[in-house]
Amino acid sequence: MxxxxxxxxxxxxxxxxxxxxxxxxxxxxxxxxxxxxxxxxxxxxxxxxxxxxxxxxxxxxxxxxxxxxxxxxxxxxxxxxxxxxxxxxxxxxxxxxxxxxxxxxxxxxxxxxxxxxxxxxFDSKPFAGAASAAKPTAAFKVSLDPRFHAGFKTGLLLGQAVNTSRTLAATPPNIATPEWMTVRAREIAKTHGMAFRVIGAAEAKKLQMGGLLAVGAGSAIPPRLAVMEWNPSGKKTAPVLLVGKTMTYDSGGLSIKPDGGKGMKADKAGGCTMLATMEALALLKVKTRVVCILAIAENMIDSACYRLDDVITHANGVTSEITNTDAEGRLVLADALAWGTKTYKPSAVIDAATLTGGVLVALGRTITGVFSNNDDLVKVLEEASQQADERVWRLPLDESLRDQMRASVADLHNSSPYRFSHAGTGAAYLSFFVGEDAPKAMPTTPWLHLDVAGTAVSDGDHDWQGLYPKGPTGWGVRTLAALLAGWGK
Structure with a gap:
C-alpha cells in the first residue's frame, strides 16, 4: 500500500x-x-x-x-x-x-x-508473486494550498483506516483465520492504548453463547469474541457499542453454498469495518467512549458442525431452531449483542454485517440497508453518511417481521420459511438480542443494524464510478467515524 x-x-x-x-x-x-x-x-x-x-x-x-x-x-x-x-x-x-x-x-x-x-x-493485488508485473509506486508526495491542509490531514487518517478495513477483508481465509483476526485486533488496540480482551470458546460456553459456538463448531480453529474499548477521557459514561460480524470464511455449512463459497473471505467485512472504525477514532482522537465487539468464527463442514434441526440457546436465554446453517451471521451477532448490551449498558448499539443477499437485491452495490428502532439515531446516521458520501436507506422493521421469526419447537428459527423481506427478517432476528427487553418486545435501546452485504464489496468501476476497483470497499468507516465524532453534540 x-x-x-x-x-x-x-x-x-x-x-x-x-x-x-x-x-x-x-x-x-x-x-x-x-x-x-x-x-x-x-x-x-x-x-x-x-x-x-x-x-x-x-x-x-x-x-x-x-x-x-x-x-x-x-x-x-x-x-x-x-x-x-x-x-x-x-x-x-x-x-x-x-x-x-x-x-x-x-x-x-x-x-x-x-x-x-x-x-x-490501496494495493488491490496484495498477493502478487514472481509472475506479476512490478508493483505500483510506493509513495506519493502532494502539495496544495495551505488552507486545505487541515482537512487533508484528516482525510489521510480516515483513508488509512478505510484501507485497513479493505486489507483485512481482502485477506484470504487460509491466512485470515479467527486467530489471525484476533491478533490484528489486539495489535490495533495495543497501538492506540485501548483495553482489549478475548472471550474464547471455553468462556463462551459458560456464558451460554450457543450461536457463536454452533457456527464455529465445524472449524479446527475455535470461535471467539474480541472486545476492545476506546475511552480517552477515562470516564464511565455509557458507551456506544459497535458489533461486527466477522466470519473469516463461510462455506454455508451443511446448507452449502451452490458455488462453494467463492468470495466468502469478505464475509468478515462488517467486523473489518468496525475494527477500522476503532482505528479511525484513535487516529482522529475522538472523545466518545466506544466499545467494539467482533464476533469471530469460521463456518465449516465437519463431523462436529451444527445441523439443521439443532436447537441452540443464546446468551440471553433465547432458544433457536436451526433451519439454515448458511444463516450463520445472525447467530454469532446475537450472542455478541446480548452479552454486549447486558455488560456495557450502552447508550446506543450499531452492528454491521454482510447479513443477507436480500439487501443486495433490494438496494444494489452502493446503498446500505438500515434497520432501526429509533428515528433520532437514523437521522444522525443519515447526516454522517451524507458527510461521507456513503448512501444509506432505511428499511422497515416491525413486529410482523419479528413474528415471522418465531418457531414452533423453540423461541425462534434462524431463517424464516417465508423468503420475502429476507433482509428484514434477518434484522428482526437480531432485534431479539439488543437489551434485556428485546426478547419480549422491540428493543428500547437505540439500535442501528447496517446490512452491508451489497456495499462491502465492489464488482468494478460500474458500481462506484471508478472510486473503488473490484474488491472490498471499507464501506462505513468514514460514516461511523463522522457519527461518533459528533456523538452527543
Whole structure:
C-alpha cells in the first residue's frame, strides 16, 4: 500500500501539476495562457482527463469535474489524478484548485481529496508473486494550498483506516483465520492504548453463547469474541457499542453454498469495518467512549458442525431452531449483542454485517440497508453518511417481521420459511438480542443494524464510478467515524 506525504513547501516551477477544472466555459478562462492555448479546441468534460507537457517538460494533468462538484466528485477526481500520475510515472505533484468555485468548504475539500488519494493507492493485488508485473509506486508526495491542509490531514487518517478495513477483508481465509483476526485486533488496540480482551470458546460456553459456538463448531480453529474499548477521557459514561460480524470464511455449512463459497473471505467485512472504525477514532482522537465487539468464527463442514434441526440457546436465554446453517451471521451477532448490551449498558448499539443477499437485491452495490428502532439515531446516521458520501436507506422493521421469526419447537428459527423481506427478517432476528427487553418486545435501546452485504464489496468501476476497483470497499468507516465524532453534540 502506498504512503502519501503532504509537502509543506510550495510547488516548484517544474513540479507536475494536477488541475481540477469544472466543466464550464468560465472555469477554463482561469487557466494560465500556455495551458489555455494548448487546450484550445479540446473539450474537458466532467469525466475527461487531459495531459499537457510544456516546452520545458513540465507535466500538467487536467481533471474535469462537474461544474458544481461536491465532495463525492472531488474524491473521485483524486482517484483519477492518481491513475493519471501513475501512468506518467509521477509520484510528486501539486494540486491546483484555483479553478474551483469560490466560497467552498476548505476543510471538506481537503478531506475529500485526501480520502480519494488514499483509496486510490490501496494495493488491490496484495498477493502478487514472481509472475506479476512490478508493483505500483510506493509513495506519493502532494502539495496544495495551505488552507486545505487541515482537512487533508484528516482525510489521510480516515483513508488509512478505510484501507485497513479493505486489507483485512481482502485477506484470504487460509491466512485470515479467527486467530489471525484476533491478533490484528489486539495489535490495533495495543497501538492506540485501548483495553482489549478475548472471550474464547471455553468462556463462551459458560456464558451460554450457543450461536457463536454452533457456527464455529465445524472449524479446527475455535470461535471467539474480541472486545476492545476506546475511552480517552477515562470516564464511565455509557458507551456506544459497535458489533461486527466477522466470519473469516463461510462455506454455508451443511446448507452449502451452490458455488462453494467463492468470495466468502469478505464475509468478515462488517467486523473489518468496525475494527477500522476503532482505528479511525484513535487516529482522529475522538472523545466518545466506544466499545467494539467482533464476533469471530469460521463456518465449516465437519463431523462436529451444527445441523439443521439443532436447537441452540443464546446468551440471553433465547432458544433457536436451526433451519439454515448458511444463516450463520445472525447467530454469532446475537450472542455478541446480548452479552454486549447486558455488560456495557450502552447508550446506543450499531452492528454491521454482510447479513443477507436480500439487501443486495433490494438496494444494489452502493446503498446500505438500515434497520432501526429509533428515528433520532437514523437521522444522525443519515447526516454522517451524507458527510461521507456513503448512501444509506432505511428499511422497515416491525413486529410482523419479528413474528415471522418465531418457531414452533423453540423461541425462534434462524431463517424464516417465508423468503420475502429476507433482509428484514434477518434484522428482526437480531432485534431479539439488543437489551434485556428485546426478547419480549422491540428493543428500547437505540439500535442501528447496517446490512452491508451489497456495499462491502465492489464488482468494478460500474458500481462506484471508478472510486473503488473490484474488491472490498471499507464501506462505513468514514460514516461511523463522522457519527461518533459528533456523538452527543
Amino acid at each position: 502506498s504512503t502519501i506525504t503532504l509537502r509543506r513547501s510550495k510547488s516548484s516551477a517544474t513540479q507536475p501539476l494536477a488541475i481540477l477544472l469544472p466543466a464550464s466555459d468560465e472555469a477554463g478562462k482561469g487557466l494560465p495562457a500556455p495551458l489555455a492555448k494548448a487546450l484550445k479546441g479540446i473539450p474537458v468534460g466532467a469525466k475527461d482527463t487531459r495531459t499537457v507537457v510544456d516546452a520545458a517538460g513540465r507535466i500538467t494533468v487536467i481533471v474535469g469535474i462537474a461544474e458544481q462538484a461536491g465532495t463525492a466528485a472531488l474524491r473521485l477526481a483524486a482517484v483519477r489524478t492518481v491513475k493519471a500520475m501513475r501512468d506518467l510515472g509521477v509520484s510528486d505533484f501539486s494540486f491546483d484548485l484555483t479553478a474551483l468555485p469560490a466560497g467552498g468548504d476548505d476543510e471538506a475539500t481537503g478531506r475529500a481529496l485526501a480520502e480519494g488519494l488514499t483509496i486510490a493507492t
